[in-house]
Amino acid sequence: xxxxxxxxxKNRPRKSIxxxxxxxxxxxxxLFPAMVYILIFCYVPMYGAQLAFREYSFxxxxxxxxxxxxxxxxxxxxxxxxxxxxxxxxxxxxxxILLGFPAxxxxxxxxxxxxxxxxxxxxxxxxxxxxxxxxxxxxxxxxVLFAKKGGVLSDFMKMLGLVPEKANLLGQAKYFVGMxxxxxxxxxxxxxxxxxxxxxxxxxxxxxxxxxxxxANRWQRVVHIEFPVLVPTxxxxxxxxxxxxxxxxxxxxxxxxxxxxxxxxQVISTYVYDVGVKSSQFSFGTAVxxxxxxxxxxxxxxxxxxxxxxxxxxxx
Amino acid sequence: MTAITNKDxxxxxxxxxxxxxxxxxxxxxxxxxxxxxxxxxxxxxxPLWFVVIASIxxxxxxxxxxxxxxxxxxxxxxxxxxxxxxRIWNGYMNTIIYVVAGTALNLAVTMPAAYxxxxxxxxxxxxxxxxxxxxxxxxxxxxxxxMTISSLGLISTKWILIIFVAVNTYNLIIARTFIQNSxxxxxxxxxILDGCSHFTYFFKVVLPLSKAIISVEMLYYGVFHWNDxxxxxxxxxxxxxxxxxxxxxRILLLNEAYASGNGGVQGGYGxxxxxxxxxAVMIVSTVPILxxxxxxxxxxxxxxxxxxxxx
Numbered sequence: 001x002x003x004x005x006x007x008x009x010k011n012r013p014r015k016s017i018x019x020x021x022x023x024x025x026x027x028x029x030x031l032f033p034a035m036v037y038i039l040i041f042c043y044v045p046m047y048g049a050q051l052a053f054r055e056y057s058f059x060x061x062x063x064x065x066x067x068x069x070x071x072x073x074x075x076x077x078x079x080x081x082x083x084x085x086x087x088x089x090x091x092x093x094x095x096x097i098l099l100g101f102p103a104x105x106x107x108x109x110x111x112x113x114x115x116x117x118x119x120x121x122x123x124x125x126x127x128x129x130x131x132x133x134x135x136x137x138x139x140x141x142x143x144v145l146f147a148k149k150g151g152v153l154s155d156f157m158k159m160l161g162l163v164p165e166k167a168n169l170l171g172q173a174k175y176f177v178g179m180x181x182x183x184x185x186x187x188x189x190x191x192x193x194x195x196x197x198x199x200x201x202x203x204x205x206x207x208x209x210x211x212x213x214x215x216a217n218r219w220q221r222v223v224h225i226e227f228p229v230l231v232p233t234x235x236x237x238x239x240x241x242x243x244x245x246x247x248x249x250x251x252x253x254x255x256x257x258x259x260x261x262x263x264x265x266q267v268i269s270t271y272v273y274d275v276g277v278k279s280s281q282f283s284f285g286t287a288v289x290x291x292x293x294x295x296x297x298x299x300x301x302x303x304x305x306x307x308x309x310x311x312x313x314x315x316x
Numbered sequence: 317m318t319a320i321t322n323k324d325x326x327x328x329x330x331x332x333x334x335x336x337x338x339x340x341x342x343x344x345x346x347x348x349x350x351x352x353x354x355x356x357x358x359x360x361x362x363p364l365w366f367v368v369i370a371s372i373x374x375x376x377x378x379x380x381x382x383x384x385x386x387x388x389x390x391x392x393x394x395x396x397x398x399x400x401x402x403r404i405w406n407g408y409m410n411t412i413i414y415v416v417a418g419t420a421l422n423l424a425v426t427m428p429a430a431y432x433x434x435x436x437x438x439x440x441x442x443x444x445x446x447x448x449x450x451x452x453x454x455x456x457x458x459x460x461x462x463m464t465i466s467s468l469g470l471i472s473t474k475w476i477l478i479i480f481v482a483v484n485t486y487n488l489i490i491a492r493t494f495i496q497n498s499x500x501x502x503x504x505x506x507x508i509l510d511g512c513s514h515f516t517y518f519f520k521v522v523l524p525l526s527k528a529i530i531s532v533e534m535l536y537y538g539v540f541h542w543n544d545x546x547x548x549x550x551x552x553x554x555x556x557x558x559x560x561x562x563x564x565x566r567i568l569l570l571n572e573a574y575a576s577g578n579g580g581v582q583g584g585y586g587x588x589x590x591x592x593x594x595x596a597v598m599i600v601s602t603v604p605i606l607x608x609x610x611x612x613x614x615x616x617x618x619x620x621x622x623x624x625x626x627x
Contacts, residue, residue, distance in 0.1 A: 024438060024439060024440070026513060026514035026515055027431075027432040027435060027438050027514055028432075030428035030429060030431060030432045030514070030515075030518070031428070031429050031432045031433070031444060033424070033425045033428075033429070033482070033483075034425050034426065034428075034429035034448075034482070034483045034488065035429075035444070035447065037425060037479075037482040037483055038447065038448060038451055038483065040464070040468075041461065041464070041465075041480070041481075041482075042451040042455060042456070043451075044456075044460075044464050045455065045456030045457065045460035045461040045463075045464050046454070046455065046456035046460070047456070047460075048456055048460035048461075048463060048464060049456040049457055049460050051459070051460060051463070061467075062460065062463050062464075062467075107356060110349060110352050110353055110356065111353065113345075113349040114349060114350075114353055115346070119353070122357070123353050123356065123357050125610070125613065126357055126360050126361055127356060127357075127360050128609075128613065128616070129360065129364065129606065129609070130360060130364075132539065132602075132605045132606065132609055133602055134542070134543035134545070134561055134564070134601070134602070135543065135545065135561075136545055136561045136564045136565050136568060136569065137564065137568070137598050137601060137602055139568075139569065140564070140568035140569055140594065140598060141363055141367060141598065143568075143569070144367075144370070144591070144594070144595070145363055145366065149379070149381075150378070150379045150380055150381040151381070152366055152381060152383075152384060153363070155381050186359070186360065186363070190360065191620075194616075194617055194620045194621075195620055195621075198617075198620075198621055217339055217341045217342050217345065218341075218342045218345040218346070219341065219345050250546060251545070251546050254549075255565070255569060269458075272457065272458050272459065273458060273550070276458060276459035276462070277458065277459065277462055277550060282459055282463065285457075285458070285459040286457055286459040286460055289456075289457025289458055289459055289460075290456075290457055292457075293454060293455055293456075293457055296453075297453060297454050300453050
């Protein structure tokens with residue numbers, strides 16, 4: 001694509017810079033709204049992040065307060081919330097990747113093996129549905145299905161002996177990660193499998209013929225033909241996932257929080273909201289947020305570096 | 317990644333059917349696949365089915381765990397309550413405003429920018445692209461953003477929920493990739509020879525040829541606005557402006573907190589019937605999107621595919 005663009009530019013007879021400007025002003029106008037929006041809602045807040053190093057004062061505004069250096073960072077690092085929010089965020093992220101990442105791959109392989117096209121289509125359509133359910137509805141579904149008393153699914157799990165009879169799946173901190181990750185898989189497994197199913201449909205049919213002649217059974221064909229086809233896609237998506245390891249989405253965690261499970265459910269993003277917006281500790285909230293963003297950015301750069309090493313192409 | 321056409325798909329299917337399963341191991345494999353696919357199907361479908369049957373069953377029986385596979389003691393009390401609840405209709409109205417106005421704004425901002433970035437002869441293309449892409453990976457954080465919005469005087473207005481997020485970088489990239497890959501540059505060369513400006517070319521040629529990507533963008537942005545509660549939670553304190561999802565949160569979750577002893581009854585319902593109302597609310601708020609879904613499914617799949625192609 002890039003090479004293509006270059007040759008086009010090269011082949012055109014040389015024009016003066018004035019010609020380009022005259023041609024490009026229309027493109028600049030088309031870019032203008034998007035660039036202004038990004039400037040105001042992304043770059044201005046980035047500039048405002050210096051509040052993390054300043055004392056907030058209402059009169060002086062975001063950037064006019066007294067410079068206090070690392071005070072608020074040290075306050076966060078020194079507080080008991082630092083380790084617990086960091087640990088909760090990492091735990092949720094790690095389990096989401098560990099369990100949530102392979103799920104769509106397995107699902108795609110299963111769907112691809114279904115021979116009856118009608119049934120295949122039905123399964124595919126069904127597994128996409130949960131993706132469209134809003135987080136609020138999803139969390140309230142969890143609340144009724146896994147209720148301590150009369151929850152259909154919690155009763156079922158108790159019947160199978162998966163959880164102890166007295167377990168309160170919603171109100172005990174130790175079940176929080178499982179509930180979060182499990183519902184996440186339920187919701188997005190189907191959606192995330194689309195990309196793998198598409199990759200599988202591009203398998204060269206000659207490979208199947210060759211394997212058949214060599215006497216490979218269906219399982220062997222899955223292992224030696226279909227899985228290898230998915231590997232490049234798996235690598236890219238895995239690296240992208242690793243990059244956002246501290247990016248546990250605010251939405252679902254916040255809605256699933258209650259006073260009973262807060263020990264496991266207070267993650268960095270919800271903590272920033274609680275201290276920074278709800279209780280108006282602007283400088284402190286900014287510092288915590290900035291810390292996360294920097295860590296995330298470092299993770300992403302490393303992931304990008306690894307990606308370039310392994311696959312030859314990075315995200316940036 | 318290579319492009320996948322329907323023809324390729326059909327070829328694979330025909331091919332798969334040709335393979336005869338004679339060996340025992342293959343037959344066992346086939347059986348396992350069917351069992352696993354049924355299991356997946358049930359795991360995904362059952363929670364949805366349960367909400368449907370619970371919404372029309374006697375809520376006392378639901379709470380005792382006596383409703384499992386079929387509705388018991390059918391009643392429509394929950395729906396009656398929902399349809400007479402002005403909060404829900406107010407929320408619905410607001411959400412429709414945000415979805416329609418927000419998505420229109422999204423398209424008006426995203427499509428022209430995507431076109432400009434798709435032009436290979438646009439000199440500043442790469443720096444401008446970096447300007448957008450950088451915001452995907454780094455941000456100032458929630459608090460500075462909140463304060464920026466607050467200093468613009470947008471807190472607790474309907475505007476912020478329409479304006480936010482006017483352009484999403486990921487959506488911008490897939491639109492750009494689509495325009496770049498599927499509209500032949502020859503068309504542009506020809507149009508230029510005829511003295512066509514970028515504006516005319518964009519409106520007369522690019523937009524009509526971009527129906528597929530416009531549908532994808534509309535759906536992505538539309539679903540975002542429909543499901544969004546976070547921005548309403550953080551940037552809006554005026555109950556009259558609340559979108560449906562915030563109303564749902566009040567009815568479904570804050571009331572739930574009361575039931576488990578955490579205080580704060582927000583609904584005006586008696587506790588005995590509150591549960592049935594909840595199921596009805598879940599259905600009423602999800603049905604519109606599920607009704608649209610079968611018609612737009614292919615566009616969603618297409619969107620994922622375009623997004624996967626690196627531009």
